[in-house]
Amino acid sequence: MADKRSLRSRKVSERMAVVDQAERKRVVQARLAALEEDNHREEDFGAGGSDDEEFEMPAEGSDAEEAPASKRKKKKVKVGGGMRKTRGMIAEKAKGPKTFRDFLEEAELERLPEGAPSYLTAAVGPPRTAAPRKFCSVCGDMSAYTCTRCGSRYCSRRCHAVHTETRCLKFMA
Amino acid sequence: MQDVVVIDLGGGSVKMGSARRPDNPKVFPNASAKQKGERGTFLGEAMLGMKDVGVLALRRPVDRGFVVGWDLQREILARALKSLLGGVPPASCGLVLTEPYHNLPALREAAVRMAFAELGFSSVYLSTPAPLSLRAHAARHPELPASQAGCGLVVDAGFSFTHAVPVFDWRVLPAAVRRIDLGGKALTNFMKELVSYRSINMMDEAYLLEHVKEQLCFVSQDVRADLAAARTRRSPHRREYVLPDGLTDTWGHVRTEEEAAAAAAAAQQAARGGGPPLPKQPVLVVNNERFMVPEALFHPSDIGMEEAGLAEAIAAAVQAAHPHLHSLLYSNVLLTGGTARCPGFRERLLKELRPLVPDDYELNIFLADDPALCAWQGAALLAASPLYSQLAVTQKEWRSRGAAALAKWDQ
Numbered sequence: 001m002a003d004k005r006s007l008r009s010r011k012v013s014e015r016m017a018v019v020d021q022a023e024r025k026r027v028v029q030a031r032l033a034a035l036e037e038d039n040h041r042e043e044d045f046g047a048g049g050s051d052d053e054e055f056e057m058p059a060e061g062s063d064a065e066e067a068p069a070s071k072r073k074k075k076k077v078k079v080g081g082g083m084r085k086t087r088g089m090i091a092e093k094a095k096g097p098k099t100f101r102d103f104l105e106e107a108e109l110e111r112l113p114e115g116a117p118s119y120l121t122a123a124v125g126p127p128r129t130a131a132p133r134k135f136c137s138v139c140g141d142m143s144a145y146t147c148t149r150c151g152s153r154y155c156s157r158r159c160h161a162v163h164t165e166t167r168c169l170k171f172m173a
Numbered sequence: 174m175q176d177v178v179v180i181d182l183g184g185g186s187v188k189m190g191s192a193r194r195p196d197n198p199k200v201f202p203n204a205s206a207k208q209k210g211e212r213g214t215f216l217g218e219a220m221l222g223m224k225d226v227g228v229l230a231l232r233r234p235v236d237r238g239f240v241v242g243w244d245l246q247r248e249i250l251a252r253a254l255k256s257l258l259g260g261v262p263p264a265s266c267g268l269v270l271t272e273p274y275h276n277l278p279a280l281r282e283a284a285v286r287m288a289f290a291e292l293g294f295s296s297v298y299l300s301t302p303a304p305l306s307l308r309a310h311a312a313r314h315p316e317l318p319a320s321q322a323g324c325g326l327v328v329d330a331g332f333s334f335t336h337a338v339p340v341f342d343w344r345v346l347p348a349a350v351r352r353i354d355l356g357g358k359a360l361t362n363f364m365k366e367l368v369s370y371r372s373i374n375m376m377d378e379a380y381l382l383e384h385v386k387e388q389l390c391f392v393s394q395d396v397r398a399d400l401a402a403a404r405t406r407r408s409p410h411r412r413e414y415v416l417p418d419g420l421t422d423t424w425g426h427v428r429t430e431e432e433a434a435a436a437a438a439a440a441q442q443a444a445r446g447g448g449p450p451l452p453k454q455p456v457l458v459v460n461n462e463r464f465m466v467p468e469a470l471f472h473p474s475d476i477g478m479e480e481a482g483l484a485e486a487i488a489a490a491v492q493a494a495h496p497h498l499h500s501l502l503y504s505n506v507l508l509t510g511g512t513a514r515c516p517g518f519r520e521r522l523l524k525e526l527r528p529l530v531p532d533d534y535e536l537n538i539f540l541a542d543d544p545a546l547c548a549w550q551g552a553a554l555l556a557a558s559p560l561y562s563q564l565a566v567t568q569k570e571w572r573s574r575g576a577a578a579l580a581k582w583d584q
């Protein structure tokens with residue numbers, strides 16, 4: 001166990017000791033996108049001959065981590081009714097139903113006259129109050145420290161240990 | 174007079190009923206669910222009868238507050254309408270249907286097409302929820318000057334996002350609406366993420382977690398103090414949620430003190446060597462998550478969102494309205510939407526908003542009697558009034574004039 005762990009940390013530190021700002025931002029964005037998803041792992045439900053093919057589609061906005069799983073799944077798309085599906089049809093299915101983002105793009109709201117109220121003008125924008133509050137990424141309490149490798153917050157030696165063990169740079173691995 | 178069906182089409186749930194029976198709308202999930210390993214799906218209203226709510230695959234017609242899955246949406250509504258109307262054909266009924274703020278023209282037309290071509294109503298009126306909620310509120314508080322002017326700032330804390338919506342003369346002031354991209358769904362998923370990391374893996378249990386959230390979350394009045402209390406050995410915020418047993422307890426429940434005491438006594442007994450070993454009942458332990466989850470709506474930056482919180486959103490919405498309306502809007506802030514039911518919501522908002530409002534303005538914040546049903550109730554009032562026939566577009570007008578017939582809703 002201990003061996004495994006040190007091997008892992010060695011591997012990680014070889015690759016990249018510190019995660020840069022852009023990467024940290026990407027991780028935050030991926031996490032926020034996950035908050036809008038309905039199912040954590042839809043592929044769990046695809047197996048066993050579903051009677052509803054749309055359940056076999058990858059979740060929209062599923063992040064890179066899930067890409068291998070959805071590739072596997074694409075191969076599983078059923079060929080129904082004795083009719084072979086063309087690759088185009090499978091591609092369309094795999095893309096899943098149209099999302100709000102698709103409709104928003106098609107609406108071309110940015111071409112509305114300057115100042116016309118729309119979905120875009122309603123966005124509340126950034127907060128005026130200064131620095132965001134800091135909470136421990138492990139226990140949720142107020143936190144005074146930042147992990148030097150990944151930028152996550154922690155409040156105590158204990159939480160830092162848990163963080164290192166369970167989460168730190170795991171999104172990279 | 175013809176009956177009018179009223180549907181508040183939320184991202185999380187559908188509220189549906191007849192204007193003739195304004196006291197008992199149906200409320201059911203706007204989704205279809207499939208249990209792991211099972212073939213059958215539960216569609217909308219049928220989800221209410223599910224005996225096992227764990228590990229579901231959900232499909233929702235609504236994405237980020239807008240209906241995009243029209244086939245699924247039509248199926249969910251058609252099924253529920255059948256049981257609502259019995260043998261009455263929709264063609265003898267009108268329809269009031271809610272739509273999102275700043276709806277996209279293509280999606281509004283899709284809604285009207287569904288109402289006429291697929292559901293078969295004879296006329297339809299689409300409205301955003303805020304002015305409807307304000308009607309229900311004004312009916313209860315006719316003495317307010319703002320009620321007489323059809324004016325108020327409606328906070329719509331819904332499933333998909335949260336809006337601050339200034340209304341005057343029963344109309345939304347579109348340029349002044351402000352949106353935070355955080356709603357009940359994101360809060361549920363946030364809670365799911367926290368408890369899965371800290372207590373039990375619930376990543377596939379969003380539907381159940383929504384219920385747990387509604388039972389246990391509250392809005393803190395002092396985050397530092399509550400966090401300090403939660404840190405102590407005997408945290409006053411700590412609760413145990415007994416997860417569903419798959420037999421009698423469909424949704425699970427918050428563990429009572431008696432249950433905890435009984436379990437502790439039995440454990441002692443077992444430790445002393447007497448009595449049988451305890452049956453293990455899985456419990457979800459929550460502590461500071463109870464208030465740190467709703468906290469995100471007041472400070473989205475806590476979870477890394479670069480968006481202003483609710484108090485600032487309201488102030489920005491009022492600021493964007495005509496200066497003559499500012500004092501009237503602040504005198505009548507109405508809290509609606511499922512998330513507004515969270516205990517402490519109003520008190521906390523008052524605390525955060527007051528400093529942002531000029532001292533000489535009166536600030537009144539009302540929590541709707543039934544925040545999740547408020548828009549439906551207002552829509553039912555409108556549907557039963559002569560206003561309906563003025564605002565509705567008939568099937569005939571739609572067929573002859575198309576999208577142009579809908580333009581009157583924007584005036």
Ligand SMILES: [Zn+2]
Nearest residue numbers: 136139155159
């Ligand atoms: Zn901590």
Ligand SMILES: [Zn+2]
Nearest residue numbers: 147150152168
């Ligand atoms: Zn780290």
